Amino acid sequence: MAFVAKPDRIDTFSTIHDWESADYEPTLPVSEKSNPLTRHIDRAPASSIMKMLQACDAQMFQEKSQTQYQRLLSEEMVKTLMEVAERVRLILKDPQDSLVVLSGCGTSGRLAFFMASGFNRELQRLNYAPVCSYVIAGGDRALFSSQEAPEDDPTLGALCLKKVSEGKKRVLFVGVSCGLSAPFVAGQLDFCLRHPDVYTPVLVGFNPAHQARKEPIPGCTLTFHSVVTRMEELAKTQKAFLINPALGPEAISGSSRMKGGSATKILLEVVFSASFSRTPVTFNGILQHMRSYEKALDFTYSHSEEIAALMEAAGRSLQCGRQVCYLGWGSLGLLGLIDASECKPTFGADHEDIRGFVSGGYKELGNNEGDLTLMGPEFSISHDDFLDGVLPRLTDADTVLLLYSHSDDVDEVAKLARRVREKTSNIHAAYHQTDGDAAAKQMASRSIQTFATLGSSPYLQPPLQGTFASKIRQREFSTKLLLNAVSTGAHIFKGKVFKNYMIDLQVTNSKLYRRAARLLQKLSGHSESECEEALLKAIYQVDKLSEDIATCSLDAAKAKKVVPLALVCLLTGCSMKEVESRLEQQPIVREAMETCLKSS
Ligand code: F1P
Numbered sequence: 001m002a003f004v005a006k007p008d009r010i011d012t013f014s015t016i017h018d019w020e021s022a023d024y025e026p027t028l029p030v031s032e033k034s035n036p037l038t039r040h041i042d043r044a045p046a047s048s049i050m051k052m053l054q055a056c057d058a059q060m061f062q063e064k065s066q067t068q069y070q071r072l073l074s075e076e077m078v079k080t081l082m083e084v085a086e087r088v089r090l091i092l093k094d095p096q097d098s099l100v101v102l103s104g105c106g107t108s109g110r111l112a113f114f115m116a117s118g119f120n121r122e123l124q125r126l127n128y129a130p131v132c133s134y135v136i137a138g139g140d141r142a143l144f145s146s147q148e149a150p151e152d153d154p155t156l157g158a159l160c161l162k163k164v165s166e167g168k169k170r171v172l173f174v175g176v177s178c179g180l181s182a183p184f185v186a187g188q189l190d191f192c193l194r195h196p197d198v199y200t201p202v203l204v205g206f207n208p209a210h211q212a213r214k215e216p217i218p219g220c221t222l223t224f225h226s227v228v229t230r231m232e233e234l235a236k237t238q239k240a241f242l243i244n245p246a247l248g249p250e251a252i253s254g255s256s257r258m259k260g261g262s263a264t265k266i267l268l269e270v271v272f273s274a275s276f277s278r279t280p281v282t283f284n285g286i287l288q289h290m291r292s293y294e295k296a297l298d299f300t301y302s303h304s305e306e307i308a309a310l311m312e313a314a315g316r317s318l319q320c321g322r323q324v325c326y327l328g329w330g331s332l333g334l335l336g337l338i339d340a341s342e343c344k345p346t347f348g349a350d351h352e353d354i355r356g357f358v359s360g361g362y363k364e365l366g367n368n369e370g371d372l373t374l375m376g377p378e379f380s381i382s383h384d385d386f387l388d389g390v391l392p393r394l395t396d397a398d399t400v401l402l403l404y405s406h407s408d409d410v411d412e413v414a415k416l417a418r419r420v421r422e423k424t425s426n427i428h429a430a431y432h433q434t435d436g437d438a439a440a441k442q443m444a445s446r447s448i449q450t451f452a453t454l455g456s457s458p459y460l461q462p463p464l465q466g467t468f469a470s471k472i473r474q475r476e477f478s479t480k481l482l483l484n485a486v487s488t489g490a491h492i493f494k495g496k497v498f499k500n501y502m503i504d505l506q507v508t509n510s511k512l513y514r515r516a517a518r519l520l521q522k523l524s525g526h527s528e529s530e531c532e533e534a535l536l537k538a539i540y541q542v543d544k545l546s547e548d549i550a551t552c553s554l555d556a557a558k559a560k561k562v563v564p565l566a567l568v569c570l571l572t573g574c575s576m577k578e579v580e581s582r583l584e585q586q587p588i589v590r591e592a593m594e595t596c597l598k599s600s
Contacts (some may be wrong), residue, residue, distance in 0.1 A: 019249050020067040029211035030069070031179040031256055032515065035249035038500040042492055042590060046308035046315075049489045052251060054301040057481065059248030060259055060266075061294045068208060069246035072263060077245050078286050081271050084202055084241050085286075087172050088275035095129035097169040101161060102134050102268070104176035105151035105184050106345065107257040109136030110143055110338045111264050112176060117366060118331060119272050122469050126276055135160045137184040140369035144337055145351065145378045146344035148508040154187025154220050161188045171199045174268065177224070178260030180205040180212035180244065181511050186224045193230055193240070202241040203231060204267060206260050209242065215510070243267055251488065253501050254515050257342045258484050262477065266293045269473045277467075289470065296474040300481045310401065310428055311486050315493030317399040317426070318353055321587075324490065325390060326356040327383060327416060328403035331472070332432070332479050333358030334365065336403050337381055339483035345512065347496040348504030348560060348589075351378045354487055357386040359412070383416060394423035401486070405432035405475055430482055432475045495588030498523075504589050507539055507562050516563050524570045531570065538566035543576050564593050 018024070018036060025033045038052045064071045071077070091098040100119075102112035112134040120130035137157065138147030150156055165171045173192050175185040180203070192199035205212075209232055212225040234240035247259045270289045274281045300307075314324045326336030337356035343349035358364055361382025362371040372379040380389060394400070400420050404413050413429075420427050491497065496504045507516045513535070520531035536545055541559050559565075561583055568579045586592035 020065060020069060022067075029179060029181075029207040029213075030246045030249060031181075031206050031260065032254050033249040034253040034500050035251055038251045041251065041500050042497045044492075046311045046489055047304070049311065049492065050301065050304040050308045050485065053481075053485050053488070054304065056248065056251040057259060057262070057297055057301075060263055061291075061297070062248070070208065070244065072245045072247065072266070073287065073290060074245060077243065078283055078290075080241055080243055081267065081286050082274070082281050082283060083238055084172075084243070085271045085274040085281045087200060087202075087241075088272060089281075091131050091170065091172055092123075092128055092275065094170065095131050098131060098171070099165050099168045100132045100172045100174065101164055102132060102174045102176070103136070103157075103161065103185065103188055104264075105137035105182045106142070106146075106148060107261045107338065107342055108176035108178060108182075108185075108264060109134070109138075110341070111261055111268075112136060112174075113143055113367065114331070114334055114338065115265065115268050115272070118473075119276075122273075122276060125469075128276070133164050134368070135164055135188075137182070140367045140372060141375055141379070143365075143367060144341045144356075144372075144381060146341065146506060146508070148345055148506065148512060151182050151184050151509050151511070152217070154183040154190065154217055154222060157184035157187035158191035161191055165198075169198060172202065173199050174202045174204060176204045176264050178206050178256035178264070179254075179511065180207045180209075180224055180228060183217045183220070183222075183224070183510075186217065186222055186227045187220075189227045189231065190222055193227070193234070196234075196239060200239065200241075201231060202243065203228065204243045204264055206244060206247050206256070206263060208246065209244065213511075215514070251500065252346070252497060255346055255488070255502060257339075257346065258488070261484075262480060265473075265477060265480065266290060269470075273467070273470055273473075276469075292470065292474060293477055296477050297481065300478040303482075307482055307485050308489075310399075310430075310482075311489035312493075313399045313426060313428065314354070314401075314486050314490035317397060318490050318494040319588075320397055322395070322397040322399075323352055323390070324354045324399045324401070324487075325386065325394075326354070326401050326403055326483070327359075327386060327420075328356065329359045329405070329408035329413065330364070331476050332403040332405065332430075335476060335479050335483060336401075339480070339487050343487055343491065345506040345508065346502055347491040347494075348506055348562075349491065349496075354490070355390070357381055357383050357390075359383050359408075361385065387419070391419065391423060394420070396424050396426050398424055398426060400424060400427045402427070402429040402431075403479060403483075404429070430479060432478070495590035495592075498590050498593070503563050503593070504561055505563065507535065516566075519563060520566055520570065523567055526570050531566070534566040534570045535562065537576060538562045538569065541576055541580075561589060564589050567593060 019033055035056055037055050041052050060072055064074045091100055102116045104112045116132040116134035119132045123130050136142050138150040175188050177185040189201045192201035209228045212228040214223050214225045231240040231242055235242050247263050250258050270286055274286055317324050328336040340354045340356035343354050358381055501519055507513050517531050517535050539559055539562055564583055565579055583592045586595055
C-alpha cells in the first residue's frame with residue numbers, strides 16, 4: 001500500500017490564502033493550525049529551516065490586518081497591558097497583604113517560574129519586596145520533566161492557587177495557557193471569578209476568545225470557553241483581563257513552546273518592567289518595549305548561519321543515538337533546562353537526548369520545593385552532576401553547547417570548556433555580550449581566545465536598549481530562540497517531524513490525545529472513532545480494547561511511538577507486535593512509517 005495521506009487541501013490552498021483566512025483549517029484554533037510557511041520543514045536543510053523559523057517568528061510582530069485577529073502590537077492589546085501594569089503597581093504598594101501569582105502547565109508553567117524568579121530578583125534590586133509566586137501543574141518536578149497529566153485537573157489548579165495565596169487580601173493571578181485550553185488554568189481562573197474580593201484574574205493565551213477549548217472537562221461543569229466568556233464580561237469593567245493576541249500558527253503544529261512561549265515572555269516582561277519603573281506607564285513606552293524584542297529577534301536571526309551549524313551538529317548527535325548537552329550559567333542555563341525538558345512531550349525524546357545543566361544547580365534556581373536531585377536522574381541539573389555523570393562518557397559524537405554572557409564568571413566557563421574539550425571537540429558556545437564597556441570587551445576577547453578552537457559559536461551582541469533588566473531579558477529571548485531552533489532542527493533531522501507535524505508526540509493528557517487523534521485522521525483518512533480506537537490500542541499496547549481502558553489515566557500511558565504505531569496499524573491491519581518490530585528496525589520514525597506503509 002502506498003502512503004495514504006489524506007489529500008492535502010492546504011497544499012494548493014495556502015498559495016492563495018494564508019492562515020488568517022476564515023476558511024483555512026476552520027475547525028482549529030490558531031494555536032493548533034499548521035503553518036503554511038513550514039509545510040516542507042521536515043525535508044529542509046538547516047539553512048532553510050532557519051529561514052522558515054525566522055518567517056514564523058516574525059509573524060508574532062505583524063500588524064493587525066483586515067481579519068478578526070488581535071495581534072501583539074494591536075492598540076487594544078497595548079492598552080490592556082497598561083491596565084495590568086497599573087494593577088501590579090497596586091500590589092507593589094502593599095506587599096504585606098498582596099501577591100502576584102504566575103501559573104501555567106508545561107512550558108507555560110516553566111516560564112511562570114522563570115519570570116516570577118526574575119521579577120523577584122529585579123524587585124529586590126530596586127528595593128521592593130519580592131511579591132511574585134508561581135504555580136506549575138505537577139509541582140516543581142514538572143520544571144524539568146514531562147508531567148502533562150496534572151494539566152487536566154481544574155480542582156488541583158484551584159487548590160494550588162488557594163494554597164500559595166493563603167491569607168492574602170489582594171492577589172493578581174496571571175494564568176497562562178497558550179491554547180486557551182488547560183483545565184488546570186481554567187480551574188484557577190474560575191476560582192478567582194468566584195472570589196472577586198481578593199483575586200483579579202489575567203489570562204494570557206494566543207487564540208481569540210471564541211476559539212477557547214469547548215471540550216467538556218470530566219467531573220466538572222466548566223469548560224475553558226465558559227470561563228473565558230465570564231472573563232470577557234468582567235473585562236468590560238476591568239475586573240478581569242484577557243491578553244490573547246494571535247501569533248500565527250507554530251512552526252511545528254501545536255508546539256506552543258515556540259512562539260507561544262516567546263510571546264508569553266515578551267508580554268509579561270513588558271507589563272512587569274513598566275510597573276517596576278518609577279515613571280508613568282505609557283502607551284508608547286509599552287509599544288517601544290515590545291518593538292525592542294522584535295529587534296532582538298532580527299538580530300538573533302542575523303546569526304542564522306552559525307545557528308544552522310549548531311543545529312546540524314546537534315542533529316548529527318541525535319541521529320547516531322548520542323547526546324546534546326547545554327551547559328549554562330544563570331538564567332541562560334535555566335532556559336537550556338527548559339528547552340531540553342520540552343523535547344520529551346514534543347518529540348517523544350528520551351530525557352538523555354538533550355539535557356540541560358546550570359551552574360550552581362538548585363541553589364541558583366531557588367524553586368519552591370528545593371533540591372530535587374533525589375527524584376531521579378532527570379533531576380540532576382548542576383554542572384557537578386554533568387561532570388560526575390555525563391563527562392566521563394562524552395565522545396566526539398556528542399554535542400556540547402555553552403550558554404553564557406559577559407557578566408558570568410568567564411574563567412569558570414573557560415575551565416569547564418577545557419575539561420569538556422579533553423573528551424570532545426564537538427563543543428560550541430552561544431555567548432552574549434551586551435555592553436560596549438572596556439571591561440566587557442576585555443572579557444569577551446579573553447573568552448574568544450579561549451574558544452578560538454570551538455565549533456560554531458555565535459557571539460550575540462544585540463543592539464539592546466533600555467534598562468539593565470531589559471537588556472538581560474532580550475539576551476534571554478535571543479537564547480530561547482536559538483535553543484528552540486537547535487532542538488527543533490535536531491529532532492527534524494532525527495525524523496521526528498512529518499511535514500510540520502510532531503509525529504512522535506507523547507500522548508499524556510487530553511489535549512495531546514486530541515492532537516494525536518486529529519493527526520491520525522489527517523494522515524490515514526480513517527474516521528474519528530477508528531482513529532481513537534487505534535490510538536488507545538497503541539497507548540495501552542493491546543490489540544483489543546477492554547471496557548476499563550477508556551477510563552484509564554493517560555498518565556499511566558508511557559508507551560513509545562504511539563502515533564506511528566497507531567497509524568501503521570490503522571493502515572495495514574497488522575497486529576501491534578508486528579508493527580512494533582517493524583518500527584524497531586528503522587529508528588527514524590518518519591522513514592519507518594513510510595517504509596512500513598509502502599511495503600504493506
Ligand atoms: C501547555 C502544555 C505545553 C506543552 C504540551 C502540553 O499548553 O503543557 O506547554 O508543550 O503541548 O501542553 P498551554 O496550556 O500553554 O496551551
